[in-house]
Amino acid sequence: xxxxxxxxxxxxxxxxxxxxxxxxxxxxxxxxxxxxxxxxxxxxxxxxxxxxxxxxxxxxxxxxxxxxxxxxxxxxxxxxxxxxxxxxxxxxxxxxxxxxxxxxxxxxxxxxxxxxxxxxxxxxxxxxxxxxxxxxxxxxxxxxxxxxxxxxxxxxxxxxxxxxxxxxxxxxxxxxxxxxxxxxxxxxxxxxxxxxxxxxxxxxxxxxxxxxxxxxxxxxxxxxxxxxxxxxxxxxxxxxxxxxxxxx
Amino acid sequence: xxxxxxxxxxxxxxxxxxxxxxxxxxxxxxxxxxxxxxxxxxxxxxxxxxxxxxxxxxxxxxxxxxxxxxxxxxxxxxxxxxxxxxxxxxxxxxxxxxxxxxxxxxxxxxxxxxxxxxxxxxxxxxxxxxxxxxxxxxxxxxxxxxxxxxxxxxxxxxxxxxxxxxxxxxxxxxxxxxxxxxxxxxxxxxxxxxxxxxxxxxxxxxxxxxxxxxxxxxxxxxxxxxxxxxxxxxxxxxxxxxxxxxxxxxxxxxxxxxxxxxxxxxxxxxxxxxxxxxxxxxxxxxxxxxxxxxxxxxxxxxxxxxxxxxxxxxxxxxxxxxxxxxxxxxxxxxxxxxxxxxxxxxxxxxxxxxxxxxxxxxxxxxxxxxxxx
Amino acid sequence: xxxxxxxxxxxxxxxxxxxxxxxxxxxxxxxxxxxxxxxxxxxxxxxxxxxxxxxxxxxxxxxxxxxxxxxxxxxxxxxxxxxxxxxxxxxxxxxxxxxxxxxxxxxxxxxxxxxxxxxxxxxxxxxxxxxxxxxxxxxxxxxxxxxxxxxxxxxxxxxxxxxxxxxxxxxxxxxxxxxxxxxxxxxxxxxxxxxxxxxxxxxxxxxxxxxxxxxxxxxxxxxxxxxxxxxxxxxxxxxxxxxxxxxxxxxxxxxxxxxxxxxxxxxxxxxxxxxxxxxxxxxxxxxxxxxxxxxxxxxxxxxxxxxxxxxxxxxxxxxxxxxxxxxxxxxxxxxxxxxxxxxxxxxxxxxxxxxxxxxxxxxxxxxx
Numbered sequence: 001x002x003x004x005x006x007x008x009x010x011x012x013x014x015x016x017x018x019x020x021x022x023x024x025x026x027x028x029x030x031x032x033x034x035x036x037x038x039x040x041x042x043x044x045x046x047x048x049x050x051x052x053x054x055x056x057x058x059x060x061x062x063x064x065x066x067x068x069x070x071x072x073x074x075x076x077x078x079x080x081x082x083x084x085x086x087x088x089x090x091x092x093x094x095x096x097x098x099x100x101x102x103x104x105x106x107x108x109x110x111x112x113x114x115x116x117x118x119x120x121x122x123x124x125x126x127x128x129x130x131x132x133x134x135x136x137x138x139x140x141x142x143x144x145x146x147x148x149x150x151x152x153x154x155x156x157x158x159x160x161x162x163x164x165x166x167x168x169x170x171x172x173x174x175x176x177x178x179x180x181x182x183x184x185x186x187x188x189x190x191x192x193x194x195x196x197x198x199x200x201x202x203x204x205x206x207x208x209x210x211x212x213x214x215x216x217x218x219x220x221x222x223x224x225x226x227x228x229x230x231x232x233x234x235x236x237x238x239x240x241x242x243x244x245x246x247x248x
Numbered sequence: 249x250x251x252x253x254x255x256x257x258x259x260x261x262x263x264x265x266x267x268x269x270x271x272x273x274x275x276x277x278x279x280x281x282x283x284x285x286x287x288x289x290x291x292x293x294x295x296x297x298x299x300x301x302x303x304x305x306x307x308x309x310x311x312x313x314x315x316x317x318x319x320x321x322x323x324x325x326x327x328x329x330x331x332x333x334x335x336x337x338x339x340x341x342x343x344x345x346x347x348x349x350x351x352x353x354x355x356x357x358x359x360x361x362x363x364x365x366x367x368x369x370x371x372x373x374x375x376x377x378x379x380x381x382x383x384x385x386x387x388x389x390x391x392x393x394x395x396x397x398x399x400x401x402x403x404x405x406x407x408x409x410x411x412x413x414x415x416x417x418x419x420x421x422x423x424x425x426x427x428x429x430x431x432x433x434x435x436x437x438x439x440x441x442x443x444x445x446x447x448x449x450x451x452x453x454x455x456x457x458x459x460x461x462x463x464x465x466x467x468x469x470x471x472x473x474x475x476x477x478x479x480x481x482x483x484x485x486x487x488x489x490x491x492x493x494x495x496x497x498x499x500x501x502x503x504x505x506x507x508x509x510x511x512x513x514x515x516x517x518x519x520x521x522x523x524x525x526x527x528x529x530x531x532x533x534x535x536x537x538x539x540x541x542x543x544x545x546x547x548x549x550x551x552x553x554x555x556x557x558x559x560x561x562x563x564x565x566x567x568x569x570x571x572x573x574x575x576x577x578x579x580x581x582x583x584x585x586x587x588x589x590x591x592x593x594x595x596x597x598x599x600x601x602x603x604x605x606x607x608x609x610x611x612x613x614x615x616x617x618x619x620x621x
Numbered sequence: 622x623x624x625x626x627x628x629x630x631x632x633x634x635x636x637x638x639x640x641x642x643x644x645x646x647x648x649x650x651x652x653x654x655x656x657x658x659x660x661x662x663x664x665x666x667x668x669x670x671x672x673x674x675x676x677x678x679x680x681x682x683x684x685x686x687x688x689x690x691x692x693x694x695x696x697x698x699x700x701x702x703x704x705x706x707x708x709x710x711x712x713x714x715x716x717x718x719x720x721x722x723x724x725x726x727x728x729x730x731x732x733x734x735x736x737x738x739x740x741x742x743x744x745x746x747x748x749x750x751x752x753x754x755x756x757x758x759x760x761x762x763x764x765x766x767x768x769x770x771x772x773x774x775x776x777x778x779x780x781x782x783x784x785x786x787x788x789x790x791x792x793x794x795x796x797x798x799x800x801x802x803x804x805x806x807x808x809x810x811x812x813x814x815x816x817x818x819x820x821x822x823x824x825x826x827x828x829x830x831x832x833x834x835x836x837x838x839x840x841x842x843x844x845x846x847x848x849x850x851x852x853x854x855x856x857x858x859x860x861x862x863x864x865x866x867x868x869x870x871x872x873x874x875x876x877x878x879x880x881x882x883x884x885x886x887x888x889x890x891x892x893x894x895x896x897x898x899x900x901x902x903x904x905x906x907x908x909x910x911x912x913x914x915x916x917x918x919x920x921x922x923x924x925x926x927x928x929x930x931x932x933x934x935x936x937x938x939x940x941x942x943x944x945x946x947x948x949x950x951x952x953x954x955x956x957x958x959x960x961x962x963x964x965x966x967x968x969x970x971x972x973x974x975x976x977x978x979x980x981x982x983x984x985x986x987x988x989x
Contacts, residue, residue, distance in 0.1 A: 054463045079465045090460035094265040095258065106254035107464050135265065287917045287932050294926055337783060338954050340946060356775060363777045371953050373788035374665035374748075375924065380780050381755050391776040408734045408769035410686070410761050412720075414754055416744030417711060424747050447901075534901050542908060543651075550659050555922060557749060560664040560790075583712065586745045593712040 007032040007159060007190045008053060013062035015048050015213075022048040024213040026062070030192065035185045037204035037221075038194040041241055045213040046194050050161060053192070055079050067158055080108070083157035087164040089148040093137030097122065097147050100136055101154065108155035118150055142173045149180070160184065161192045166200065178203055198234040207233075209240050216240055251466060255474030259448075263478065269444075277436045277486055278493065284435070285498055288428040292378050294322045296342040300333050301326065303352040311364075314390040315346070320382045333367050343369040344379050418503075418586040425498045430581040431554045433490040437483040437513075438520055438574060442545055445479045445524030446537040454533055468617050476521045483517055484510065504588035512580040512594065515601040519573035522608030529615045548574040573608075576601045630832065630840025637814070638844060648810075652802045652852060656859050659798055663922070664790040669694065670753050671716045673701035680727035682768070686738070689764040690720065695756050711743055718742045718753050730769075784953045791864040796948040797921040799856050800882070800941045804915060807849040807886030808893065808907040811841060815894035816903040827987070834983035838976065842887050849883040850876075860952075870951035874958055878951070881968050882944045886911065888975035889940075895982040915941040940971045 006029035015023040023045045030036045038046045051057040053064050055075035064071040066078045091100050098119055105115040123132075125146075136144065145165070152160065162181075166174040178200060185191050185205075193204065201207050202221050209217040209224070217224055217240055221233055228236040263269060297315060301308050315321050324342055327333055333345030345367035356362040366383055370376040419426050452458040452475075461471055494500050502509070523544060531537035549555075551565070552574035558566055569575045576597040583589035583597075591598075638645065674690055676683050691698045701707065701719065710716045721739040729736035740757055744750045785792045818824040827837060854876070860866045868875065893906045915921060918932060919941040925933050936942055943964035950956030950964075958965070 056459065056462050076465060076467070079463060082463065084460070084463040086456060086459060088456040090455075090457050092258070092262065092457060093455065094262050099258070099261055103254060103258045104464075107251055107466055283932070284917060286929050287923055291927055292924070296926075334783070338956065339960050340950065361775055361777065363779050365779045365781060367781045367783055370782040370785035370788055370792075371949050372793045372924070373782075373785055373790060374752075374793075376782055376785075376788065377755070378748075378751065380778070381751070384778055387776050387778055408730055408765055410730070410765050411735065411737045412740045412758055412761050413737045414740045414742060414757075416742050416750055419744035419747060419750075422744050422747035422750055427746050538901060539904060542904075546655070546912075547658070550662055556663055556665065557667075557746065560666060560668065561662050562664075565658070565661050579714070582745055583714075587712050589712045593709070596713070 005032050006030060007067055008192075009065040010049070010053075011063050011065070013049065013052065013064060014060045015045075015052065015057065016060045022213055023052070023059075026213075026215055028208065028215055028218050030190065031206075032190055033185065033188050034205040035181065035191045035193065035203060037201045037207035038192060038210070039196075039198075039201060039207055039237060040210035040216075044210040046210050047163065048213075049210070050163060050192070050194065054082055054084055054161060080155075081158050083152040083155065083160045085148050085152040085160075085162050085165055087167055089144055091136050091144060091148055091151065094135050096132055096134060097136055097139070097143075098132045100147065100151060104151040105154045110154045115154065118154060122147065122150060141168060145169060145173070145177065149177075153184075157189075159190045159192065163194050164196065165193065166195065166197065174200065198232065198237055201233050201237075209237060211241055252470055252474055252477075255466070255470060256477055259474060259478045273440065273444075273482070277440070277490055280436050280439075281429075281432060281490055281493060282497070284432045285425065285429050285494070288424065288432065291424060292375065292382075293319050295320060295344055295375075295379050295382075296324045297321045297344040297346060298325045298327055298333055298336045298342040299323055299346045299348075300328065300330060301348045302328070302350040303348045305353040307353040307356070308348045311348070311387075311390055312346075314386050318382075318386060320386075330365075337367055337369045343375070344383070346383075423500070425494075426500045426586060427582065429494045429498050429500055430491070430585045431578055433487055433494065434516075434574065434577050434581055435549060435554065436490060437487050437517070438545065438548065440486060441479050441483045441517055441520040442524050442527075443538055443541045445476055445521050446527040446531065446541045447534045448479070449475050449525065449528035450531050450534045450537040453528075469613065472525060472613055472616060476525065479521060479524075480514070480517050483520075484513065487513060500585070502585050504584035505590075508589075508591055508594065509581060509584045512577060512584070512598060512601060515598065515605045516573055516577040516580075518605030518609050519601065522605065522610075522612045525612035526608065526615060529612065529619050548572055551575065553578050570600070571604065573601055573604045576604075627832070627836040627840050630837060631843050634814075634841055634844040638848060648806065648848070649852060649855060652806060652856055653859055655802055656795070656798055656856055657863060660791060660795050660860070660864050663794040663798075665793070666788070666790055667749065667752055667756070669697045670718060670756055672696045672698050672757075673707070673710055673716045673719045674698055675701040675719065675721045677724045678722050678726040682727040682730060683722045685768055686722060686726075686761075686764050689760055689767075693760055695760070707741065711741075714743075716743075717749070718757060720757065791860075792866055792953060793949075794922070795860045795864045795866050796952055797919075797945060799853070799860060800919070800944045800948060801912070801915045801921060802856060803849065803853045803879075803882060804886040804889075804911045804941055804944075805908070806852060807845065807883050808890035808911045809904065810845045810849060811887045811890030812893040812903040812907040813890075813900055814845075815841065815891060816897060816900045819894070819898055820900055834980050834987055838891060838980050838983060842884070842891065842976075845887050846880070846883055849887065850880055853879045853883060857948075866952055868952050869955040870957070874961075875948070875951045878944070878947045878961075878965060878968070881965065881972060882940070882947075884972045885940045885944075885968055885975065888972050888979060891979040892975045892982075895979055895986070911941075914939040918942070920945050940968060943968045943971075 008030040010026050010028055013023055013026040014021070026045075026049065038050070040046045048057065052059050052071060053066060055071055055078045058075075059072065067081050069077050069081070071078050092103070095103070101115055101119055105112075105118075136147065139147075149165075166177055169177065174197070181191055181193070182203060193200070195201060204221060206218065206220050207224060208215060217227070219227070224240075225231070225233055225236050228239045230236045230239065263273075299312055299315070301312055312323070316323055321344070325336060327336065330347055333347060336342045337345055347365040347367065349365075352362050352364070364387065366380065368376040368379055416422055452461065491502065524541065527540045527544070528537055531540055551569045551572050552558075553569070554574070558569050558575060561569070580594055580597045580601075583594060672690060674687050676687055687698075690696045699716070701710070707719050710719070719741040721741075723737065723739065726736050726738070738761065742750050742753050742757075782788060815824070832840075857875070857879070861868065889910060890907055893903055893910065897903050897906055914935075917923060918925065918936040919939045920936070921941065925936045925942070928936070946964045947956075947961050947968070950961050
């Protein structure tokens with residue numbers, strides 16, 4: 001059972017862009033070693049919250065404590081602890097996979113032997129000759145996803161943030177991906193995921209549903225289903241987001 | 249520092265991967281140098297002229313011959329009346345017309361003076377003046393050989409002449425290339441740094457990798473420096489090659505100090521790259537970045553003194569050029585190339601360049617940081 | 622959008638144009654701004670030559686010569702010292718020329734009727750140096766004519782400056798700028814819109830509709846033809862009002878030729894859009910194809926007659942070259958249609974050529 005010490009504490013977080021409030025007085029915490037799911041409609045504030053956690057955005061007020069470090073005061077230090085994989089994979093399409101790994105590893109200060117090890121692992125596993133010669137943009141989607149994940153994990157971050165990591169991937173690929181995620185979580189890493197696929201949300205140890213910048217529900221998937229009296233998480237989610245007041 | 253070099257390595261790999269860009273970077277400067285270098289050499293020659301000789305004496309024919317033998321003018325036709333001259337010029341068949349009245353030689357021998365009327369197409373006023381100057385030269389020269397001795401001697405004894413003895417400093421042969429080609433080199437490196445520098449940063453924004461970079465333990469300064477540094481190095485190398493080529497092809501050579509030149513160049517590149525950075529923050533797509541960069545470039549070029557001297561511009565416009573880094577760079581490279589000017593003479597250019605360069609770069613960096621908070 | 626065929630395309634394009642008032646404003650304001658700025662910036666006339674005079678003779682004669690320069694508005698005179706000063710002055714671009722009146726100037730004139738004056742001119746900018754030489758020589762001649770009147774030189778030239786007696790730079794540069802700006806704008810207009818459609822995918826939809834390649838191309842050309850024609854007229858109007866460049870010939874003829882020229886630019890833009898797939902490349906290609914040749918090879922500033930043969934041949938392929946003859950001819954010389962038949966014909970041929978090529982490429986694209 002994972003420890004209940006929060007690795008990420010969000011405290012009265014507010015984010016305003018001009019007159020628009022993207023995140024409104026958000027307070028909750030994410031336990032170490034959990035697989036945490038962030039759900040919500042587009043524009044609910046999940047991406048903004050994640051950008052703040054990563055140190056990409058300075059909050060208007062409030063703070064996020066990541067592994068004991070304040071994002072407000074020391075955003076640079078927070079970045080070393082986090083591995084971030086965005087929806088677009090953010091790989092350099094015009095570089096080879098090897099060059100991508102060299103770059104990401106190099107910036108994080110990962111020793112070359114480890115980078116090389118990862119290179120051989122990927123090359124062997126996927127059997128591509130073109131590993132060192134092809135442009136990343138020319139490779140199949142599934143491989144790109146694996147590569148992106150490798151780049152994210154090279155520096156062995158405590159916290160891994162995945163922003164809609166499986167969009168555009170077929171069900172088999174998604175299953176394989178989640179198998180890897182859960183394996184990672186068992187090694188003690190904390191994983192934050194945003195997704196629109198409710199079947200994936202089932203894998204999470206707890207989920208948070210956001211709406212209009214506010215936290216609607218925070219609980220285990222089973223509890224959320226029970227609270228809305230539905231069979232599937234999908235139904236529960238729709239009811240939560242469409243209801244006029246707070247949930248249960 | 250290590251991270252900086254890793255970043256630069258990535259940039260270089262990306263540039264190499266783009267075949268079109270690579271070919272453009274390597275070939276375009278060379279082509280531009282050739283085309284611009286040759287087209288800008290504006291030694292006025294072969295001015296198309298029509299002649300109307302109504303005198304038809306040995307004297308007038310000899311005079312017309314003077315025109316024929318020089319390469320400044322090319323006689324393209326003869327007419328038999330004054331309006332014919334005007335007609336040919338109007339129809340763009342000639343740029344100059346010489347009218348010799350029927351009593352030309354008669355008046356010359358009788359009263360000692362006669363005049364020739366020259367019609368000049370003045371659509372291009374400066375060309376008209378140049379044509380007139382050449383014609384005057386030829387007239388003066390030929391008068392001494394053609395005019396009868398008696399007439400000439402009466403002139404010589406009565407008059408007093410003050411003869412200006414002219415020396416041209418720094419470019420004794422008045423070669424246009426020596427003046428224009430260093431300017432062309434500046435133009436070429438500006439295109440590269442401004443346009444490619446701007447689009448390079450925007451490309452990160454467009455592909456989404458900028459966010460990834462910002463999540464990584466890279467400071468904004470490291471990102472900016474990493475992006476711009478390869479172009480700085482490339483532009484310096486490009487300039488060197490261009491100047492070498494200019495030496496071979498156009499036979500122009502630098503009189504002054506290479507070190508001084510490069511001091512100016514680096515300060516100038518700070519300005520160009522800073523401007524590129526500024527543009528890249530404002531632009532959302534590479535297309536927008538290129539468009540804005542192009543727009544700036546046209547203004548920079550036309551207000552830099554590259555084509556026509558800044559001193560010729562109206563005063564209010566001259567004030568505007570004071571913020572144009574290219575103006576100072578033009579002055580510097582021409583001073584170093586032609587006049588071997590020392591540092592002390594170039595301070596009035598280097599100081600503004602330094603201020604503008606570091607200023608723009610700082611402003612660009614600040615805007616970059618602010619836009620991403 | 623439901624109207625089909627040629628008319629439908631035209632209407633649709635017009636809607637696109639007017640939907641974006643900001644771009645429309647820029648399309649008009651930017652060229653105007655460029656006209657004003659560059660029309661003012663480009664000038665061949667040297668205002669005043671910064672000159673340093675060193676009088677080593679200090680006689681009445683030499684002082685009079687000095688006065689000739691000081692009193693002339695063509696020169697800005699400072700009085701100088703030693704040789705070393707000269708080098709510094711030149712290097713700092715403080716002076717363009719130096720006149721040194723040698724000791725014994727007056728005596729020589731009295732004794733032999735002849736004396737020299739040393740003139741040093743900054744030769745960096747060769748053209749300017751020649752002009753400075755002319756100014757100085759003219760000033761010296763003025764001095765001798767006034768102070769020592771004598772029999773005039775036997776053969777004199779009486780110049781008649783046709784079409785531009787005031788030798789205004791604007792007469793030469795402003796029509797040139799007009800040609801440059803119009804072709805750039807018209808080529809950009811069409812090349813950007815069509816490739817924009819390619820990028821956004823709406824272009825594909827055309828394959829499904831029953832229009833012919835010809836209808837598409839003309840349908841797109843017509844609205845932009847009108848737009849660029851209006852922009853062109855505004856620019857020419859601006860030359861009249863701000864720079865006082867006259868229109869001595871037939872304004873209607875000018876308008877008609879403007880239309881043909883706009884069409885040339887537009888059709889070039891359409892051709893460009895068939896060759897590339899992204900707006901970025903369209904912009905680069907359109908700019909390279911219009912601005913660079915027009916600036917350097919069309920006679921806009923630099924005469925093509927003085928260029929080496931390969932460049933002269935290349936200049937025949939630049940549409941702006943012909944329009945420049947036309948616009949300068951009509952505005953400054955009052956040329957007639959008959960006198961301009963050759964450039965007008967060539968310009969029309971260019972339009973036909975570009976349009977034809979574009980239609981051919983479109984046809985093969987639609988067939989796929």
